[in-house]
Amino acid sequence: MKEFSKVAMVAAFLSTAVSAGALHAQTAEVLHWWTSGGEQAALGEVRKAFEAQGGTWVDTPIAGGGNARAAAVNRMLGGDPAAVFQFSIGQQLRELADQGLLANVDQIATEEHWDDKLPPLIVKAAKYDGEYIAAPINIHGENWMFYNKEAFEKAGVDVPKTWPEFMTAAKKLQDAGIIPIGLGGQPWQERIMFNSVLLGVGGRDFYAKLYSTLDDDLLASDTMREVFETFAKLKPFVDESSPGRNWNEATNMVIKGDAAVQFMGDWAKGEIIAAGVEPGTTVGCSLAPAKDTAYIMTVDAFAFSAMDGQDPTPAQAKMAHVMLEPDVQIAFNKKKGSIPARLDVPSDSFDACAQLAIKTLQDEKTHLVSTGLFGVPSAVSGAIDDSISNFWNSADMSAAEGQEQFRQAISYAK
Amino acid sequence: MAEQAQRALTSSHSGRRRWRPQWTARMALIPAMTITIVCFYGFIIWTFVISLTRSRLLPVYKFTGFDQYFRLFANERWWTAMQNLAIHGVLFIGGCMLFGYFLAILVDRGIKAEGLFRTVFMLPLSMSFIVTGVIWQWVMNPGLGLQEAVRDLGWTSFEFNWIVRPDRSIYTLAIAGIWQQVGLCMALFLAGLRNIDPNIWKATRVDGIPVWRVYLHVITPMLRTVFFTVFILMSAIVMKAFDLVVALTGGGPGFSSDLPARFVVDHILNRQELGLGAAGAFVLLCTVIAVISPYIHFELRKERGGRGH
Numbered sequence: 001m002k003e004f005s006k007v008a009m010v011a012a013f014l015s016t017a018v019s020a021g022a023l024h025a026q027t028a029e030v031l032h033w034w035t036s037g038g039e040q041a042a043l044g045e046v047r048k049a050f051e052a053q054g055g056t057w058v059d060t061p062i063a064g065g066g067n068a069r070a071a072a073v074n075r076m077l078g079g080d081p082a083a084v085f086q087f088s089i090g091q092q093l094r095e096l097a098d099q100g101l102l103a104n105v106d107q108i109a110t111e112e113h114w115d116d117k118l119p120p121l122i123v124k125a126a127k128y129d130g131e132y133i134a135a136p137i138n139i140h141g142e143n144w145m146f147y148n149k150e151a152f153e154k155a156g157v158d159v160p161k162t163w164p165e166f167m168t169a170a171k172k173l174q175d176a177g178i179i180p181i182g183l184g185g186q187p188w189q190e191r192i193m194f195n196s197v198l199l200g201v202g203g204r205d206f207y208a209k210l211y212s213t214l215d216d217d218l219l220a221s222d223t224m225r226e227v228f229e230t231f232a233k234l235k236p237f238v239d240e241s242s243p244g245r246n247w248n249e250a251t252n253m254v255i256k257g258d259a260a261v262q263f264m265g266d267w268a269k270g271e272i273i274a275a276g277v278e279p280g281t282t283v284g285c286s287l288a289p290a291k292d293t294a295y296i297m298t299v300d301a302f303a304f305s306a307m308d309g310q311d312p313t314p315a316q317a318k319m320a321h322v323m324l325e326p327d328v329q330i331a332f333n334k335k336k337g338s339i340p341a342r343l344d345v346p347s348d349s350f351d352a353c354a355q356l357a358i359k360t361l362q363d364e365k366t367h368l369v370s371t372g373l374f375g376v377p378s379a380v381s382g383a384i385d386d387s388i389s390n391f392w393n394s395a396d397m398s399a400a401e402g403q404e405q406f407r408q409a410i411s412y413a414k
Numbered sequence: 415m416a417e418q419a420q421r422a423l424t425s426s427h428s429g430r431r432r433w434r435p436q437w438t439a440r441m442a443l444i445p446a447m448t449i450t451i452v453c454f455y456g457f458i459i460w461t462f463v464i465s466l467t468r469s470r471l472l473p474v475y476k477f478t479g480f481d482q483y484f485r486l487f488a489n490e491r492w493w494t495a496m497q498n499l500a501i502h503g504v505l506f507i508g509g510c511m512l513f514g515y516f517l518a519i520l521v522d523r524g525i526k527a528e529g530l531f532r533t534v535f536m537l538p539l540s541m542s543f544i545v546t547g548v549i550w551q552w553v554m555n556p557g558l559g560l561q562e563a564v565r566d567l568g569w570t571s572f573e574f575n576w577i578v579r580p581d582r583s584i585y586t587l588a589i590a591g592i593w594q595q596v597g598l599c600m601a602l603f604l605a606g607l608r609n610i611d612p613n614i615w616k617a618t619r620v621d622g623i624p625v626w627r628v629y630l631h632v633i634t635p636m637l638r639t640v641f642f643t644v645f646i647l648m649s650a651i652v653m654k655a656f657d658l659v660v661a662l663t664g665g666g667p668g669f670s671s672d673l674p675a676r677f678v679v680d681h682i683l684n685r686q687e688l689g690l691g692a693a694g695a696f697v698l699l700c701t702v703i704a705v706i707s708p709y710i711h712f713e714l715r716k717e718r719g720g721r722g723h
Contacts, residue, residue: 066683066684067683070683073471073472077472092470092471092686095470095471095472095686096471096472099472185578185666185667186664186666187666187668187669239557240556240557240575240578241555241556241557241558241578242578243577243578243583243663243666243667244551244577244578244663244664244666244667377470377686378470378684378685378686378687379470379685379686379687379690381685382680382681382684382685382687386491386668386669389666389667389668389669390490390491390668390669391668392668393580393666393667393668393670394580394668395580405490409490412485412488412489413485
């Protein structure tokens with residue numbers, strides 16, 4: 001009896017050891033900051049596909065992008081990295097690659113021709129030394145204008161296509177007793193609005209040149225002055241309680257019709273859908289007023305820790321493959337409110353706003369990215385946020401002063 | 415013989431007794447000492463070392479001298495934060511002491527339902543700064559808080575919009591902070607007041623000194639150590655102030671209500687500016703030492719001198 005139990009114990013031990021070994025080959029711990037309902041549902045689609053292909057998914061959600069990024073880095077430095085982790089692509093990720101902490105997924109990317117399927121600017125941002133160090137899973141757009149159709153009808157205005165048109169429309173809206181702009185007064189939201197103005201007034205070439213070079217002459221140019229003047233003119237169109245407001249509260253003001261428009265990224269659609277409104281119906285979406293069409297892209301991406309060496313483990317390679325599968329791209333992005341990172345997947349099952357985005361992006365000239373993806377260090381984008389927010393919130397700062405402060409902040413942080 | 419042995423035993427026993435407590439005390443101190451040395455002084459030194467490097471996301475030991483300090487001092491937001499720390503520090507510590515002492519005196523005068531008042535004043539303390547911040551954010555929000563409520567009552571020109579005004583937002587921190595901490599100050603002062611010898615009150619009554627003068631000239635000087643305790647406790651809260659500003663104003667509008675602790679955390683965690691954040695932390699530490707240590711030194715010396723008499 002005693003002998004038997006010993007044998008049984010050894011057998012049990014061996015079998016767990018073996019199964020653990022087998023599992024390990026296809027097990028990937030995924031560290032991410034998608035903790036809200038919609039985000040979890042979206043990521044669930046990736047998980048489902050990964051598990052259907054024989055992988056085991058260990059979920060490690062950490063609330064808050066900053067916290068999650070810090071956790072990912074700390075665990076890497078501590079020698080216990082999460083195999084797959086969500087991260088912003090750009091300067092910081094390159095710094096991790098510099099230290100040899102990342103596995104590259106270039107082989108699978110070459111096999112699946114990511115170069116031809118992803119927007120070239122995203123390809124550039126996701127590579128380090130010519131090799132993919134991240135899998136971009138979606139594209140969010142930052143220069144959207146969501147508007148309440150009833151509010152526009154009540155004030156008798158059409159959807160403005162340029163900033164001068166917007167000013168006229170905003171005055172009429174104000175006269176009709178509607179808050180023209182529902183703004184969440186937090187630095188990053190003010191920056192999103194500023195970038196829409198920058199793009200709209202300066203044009204897409206100016207925007208791209210400015211953020212890719214951070215050139216002093218451009219920062220001091222007359223075009224930039226005009227950007228600041230236009231931005232300053234928006235101040236009276238925002239209500240008093242704006243400072244500190246969360247973006248989703250501002251979205252709800254537009255849904256209810258208290259405010260007419262919100263300049264926000266397309267994640268606002270999640271809030272609109274949650275309120276039981278189909279985007280494109282009572283709450284319309286169009287790109288922010290601009291002199292030429294462009295789409296400011298920002299990307300959610302996952303990177304891969306070096307487990308042993310720069311080559312990905314089978315589980316990591318599988319994850320990279322799954323994330324860019326057309327079906328997963330569609331299922332994931334419909335729930336996330338973004339559009340597929342791959343521009344070659346069919347768009348007909350998406351909502352009107354997403355379809356507009358996908359259509360816009362078919363023309364490569366419209367491609368722009370947010371500051372971080374231009375390779376701007378986070379120190380500089382932080383300084384940009386600070387100075388925009390400072391300008392927006394000081395009643396007595398002139399456009400020229402704002403411009404000069406913006407230029408200085410960038411040159412100090414560079 | 416036996417007696418001698420006995421004596422030897424007792425002497426060695428007493429010798430060990432004298433030696434043992436000291437030894438065990440030292441042993442017991444080792445963990446605390448290690449934690450203090452490593453986690454406190456060790457990390458202070460490490461922070462200083464990092465502040466001399468160009469570290470961004472990861473610690474990199476490539477030294478650049480005092481570059482980060484120059485960058486820090488050229489940063490407008492840093493100076494706003496430091497100035498805010500001074501304003502907030504004075505208002506918060508002063509306000510807590512004043513109101514805390516005042517409430518303690520009122521409670522000490524033997525009002526009715528003393529227990530009830532004590533509980534009411536102490537209640538906010540049971541809330542975290544985050545909760546306090548959120549509550550006051552709602553109260554002070556001009557669109558849905560106090561301002562709107564008063565205007566709905568008919569006083570339509572009433573204005574209380576400090577939280578959205580860059581030139582006033584820093585004062586809202588003090589309001590919320592005092593509201594939360596005043597109970598603790600009151601409790602400490604009350605304990606001090608209850609410790610005053612009743613004979614002093616009897617003596618002043620015999621002499622016919624008005625009550626307010628007794629408080630001002632007799633009781634208050636006697637409570638100097640309590641004031642000292644409250645000051646130290648409250649200054650620690652001011653220096654650490656991070657969660658309150660995050661929840662209440664988020665440093666805004668713009669960065670008008672930013673505080674150094676938030677500046678440091680923001681730069682280290684969100685902006686991957688490890689070097690600059692470390693420089694900020696170190697400057698903050700130096701400032702705190704420069705401001706607080708003279709007072710501590712002065713108070714402790716006085717106390718030691720006082721005991722000598």
